[in-house]
Amino acid sequence: MPPKVPNLAFLTESAPASYVAGLGRGASGFTTRSDIGPARDGPSAETISEAQAHRAEASCEDPESETGIFAGTIYEADDEEADRIFTAVDVAMESRRKARREALEADTHQKARAERPKIQDQFSDLKRGLSDVTDEEWESLPEVGNLTKRRKVRETKTYVVPDSVLVGNRNKLGLQSSLSARQQLGPDVTDLTDLVELRNARDKVLSLKLDQVSGAASGFSTLINPKDYLTDLSSVPLKSDAEIGDIKKARLLFDSMVRSNPKYAQGWIAAACVEEHAGRMVAARKLINTGCQQCPESEEVWLEAARLHNADGAKAILVNAVRNIQQSIPIWLKAAELEADPNAKKRVLRKGLDAIPHSVRLWKETVNLETSTSDARLLLTRAVEIIPQSVELWLALAKLGSFEHAKSVLSEAHKAVPTSHEIWIAGAHLLEHEAQQSASGPGNASETIWKTIENAVYELRNHGASFSREQWIAEAVTCDGLNLPLTCGAIIKATISMGVKPEDQIPTWLGDIESLQAQKRLTAARAVATFMLEVFPTRVDLWEKAIELEGESSETLLEKAVRHCPQAEILWLMWAKKKWLAGDVPAARDILEQAFFANLGSENISLAAAKLEIENGELDIARALLLRARKVANTSRVWMKATVFERQQGRFEESLTILEEALSKFPKCAKLYMIQGQIYDSLGDLAAARNAFIVGLKECSNDPRLWILASRLEEKDQKSIKARALLEKARLLIQGDDTLWAEAVRVEERVGASESAKSVLSRALQACPASGQLWAMSILREPRHSRKSRAGDATTKSGQHPLVLCAVARLFWAERKIAKAREWFRRAVRAAREDELDVGDIWTWWFRFEREYGNEAQHQEVVSMCSTAAPRHGEVWQRIAKAPGNEGKNTADLLNLVVDALDDDH
Structure with missing residues (x-):
């Protein structure tokens, strides 16, 4: 009998007459509207659709906006106060609930930790007890073996071995203790193997095999070298x-x-x-x-x-x-x-x-x-008869004969190949080689070579040969490399103006000089500069560039320069200094005397003449020259130099008298007040020194050096509070000056307030975020473990400042990384040279480093480079260089003095 299929469509049928909804769940004893029917007719379809549309619009509105009965009301002050009160109540309730919730969570966490503590907490008391364990107890602890993943020894099964196997192994491994019947006949009859014959036979077999291989490879039978054969076998790729x-x-x-x-x-x-x-x-x-x-x-x-x-x-x-x-x-x-x-x-x-x-x-x-x-x-x-157009063959033929033969060959080559510049340049080379070998020297050949190159340019242009200015300059560079200066100069002179407009000549030619300097072709660069001076003989900057290119042999050029530019003080001074360095002091005096009459009232020439006499011990002449300079030039710098001269000679009264007169003429010169205060300070009259600084600060309140000297005077008088106050006032007047901030940090360190110094340094970096001096101080004052990160920030924010690079070098020095320290010192002096920042303290630190870790050659290298740079600034360097008794010392002597005066705080 098939199973009965349930009728699933009963839900669509009407309920029985006696059905009561929810009766099975106990829903009885009450009557609903659905039992007795509606009291009135429901809303129409239009009303329902309108309500649904209104509900859809309401769902998209902001819930905070006032709608319904409040849509048309005005938001008044009491409404705002009510909202504020409700908001405050909500915030207070939320904070109360948050505090209660956090307390509950903390309590729950503590209970959980009390029930299930961490492993490290369980053994914390035992760990603390390990501090009392002695070295002998540690050494007496036994070593623990590796017990992990050790295989368990499995039970082995044994089997019975047949007797035949045992007997066979016994006979195989046994030793024969008796002689055979043939061996008993005598020692000459034996069955023993002859190893020598066996080896000879093996060699014969190998030789036959090698012969066979050789014959198969080459087609005929010859002996080959076994070593080469084996080498070939090893080179066969697999x-x-x-x-x-x-x-x-x-x-x-x-x-x-x-x-x-x-x-x-x-x-x-x-x-x-x-x-x-x-x-x-x-x-x-x-x-x-x-x-x-x-x-x-x-x-x-x-x-x-x-x-x-x-x-x-x-x-x-x-x-x-x-x-x-x-x-x-x-x-x-x-x-x-x-x-x-x-x-x-x-x-x-x-x-x-x-x-x-x-x-x-x-x-x-x-x-x-x-x-x-x-x-x-x-x-x-x-060859040239058959191929007359080949320049290479003509030039090769010219090199194989005498001078006259070469001239005739090149003349024929000009006729055969009139568009070749190589033949013209080869002719100039020939003339210069002949001039170098002749006794008359190259003087007579210079004009001939110039005419040759000039004719070359003219003939090539007439024959339509396109040879550009850049190609001619490249040929001049080649001549420079071949040590042919006359040909190089002739090419430059004849072609440097090709295609250059008059208004573009100076920048174009200066660009050519820089390019040739980069290629280290100084002869060609000098030729360009010489031609520029012929075109613009009164340009002082061009004379300076030419003198720089000429180097040591620039005396003749300097003489021409002052003849063309007599009003250029810098050229006179360069010429006089060159004579002085060469030891010709009378010539230097004559040059400065000529310069003085050519530039009446020149401050620089007057001071240079006085300095020359001071360096040579002629103090009376120097005093007279300074007196004449005060009358003729009458500048604040001249008065200041006169004051410094008298102070260096120990004549403080004369120096103060000159200062009084100078201050009456130049009341805004801050250096005069500095010198006056320092003289009174050296005499022990602190009150007069303080008064000089006070007057100076009133007249020159924007000079930070004056504020620093006044602060140091108060600090010397045991008035550190007043010193701080002066620096604070200076920082308010002069915003963003890093030297004032650096001095404030050092004041705090000198009085022993290290925490206050850190605070001041932090404020200084906020006020001067790009100061290399402050970042360098910050690196050296950081704890050892955080210096590297501080150095990274400093190099980034200071833009590779030389003082920061020097501080990084000192950091590597402290860590005994000698190679890196030396590299960073080199980077510091290179950056100082590029930024034109002649800070002597960088050289001093490098020299101190080399004195500790370098050899004599490295010492001399630093001294030579420092003498060439001739630094004049730097906190320690300037203080030592201007100290009484150090005047007139050269850079090498000052370098040793400043190294001895350095301390780790700078």
């Missing part, structure tokens, strides 16, 4: 499966190519290369020989065939190649290369010249093989 598969694919591909297009030469070459790579040289030679038969007009195929064969086979192949391609230069050259005898090479090349007489390359190779100059000259004479 192919992997992938390489073998690639070779097979390539072989099929190129085989199909040469079959489909047998006249394609590259296909035969590629197929032969595949076989060569596979190690099948016989097949490769066979393929390339077939390629030579199929493509007899292709020189690439013949050359490849010669490469794949040995010397004799290659010669035979090239003979056939010459028969098919008689005009191929590479084939003739390859045939000559295969010949070992020079005479045979000559014969081959001359046959090639018979076939190709217009080949310059064959002529050159033939001439190179000649050992006799006369034979080479004859060959080249014949």
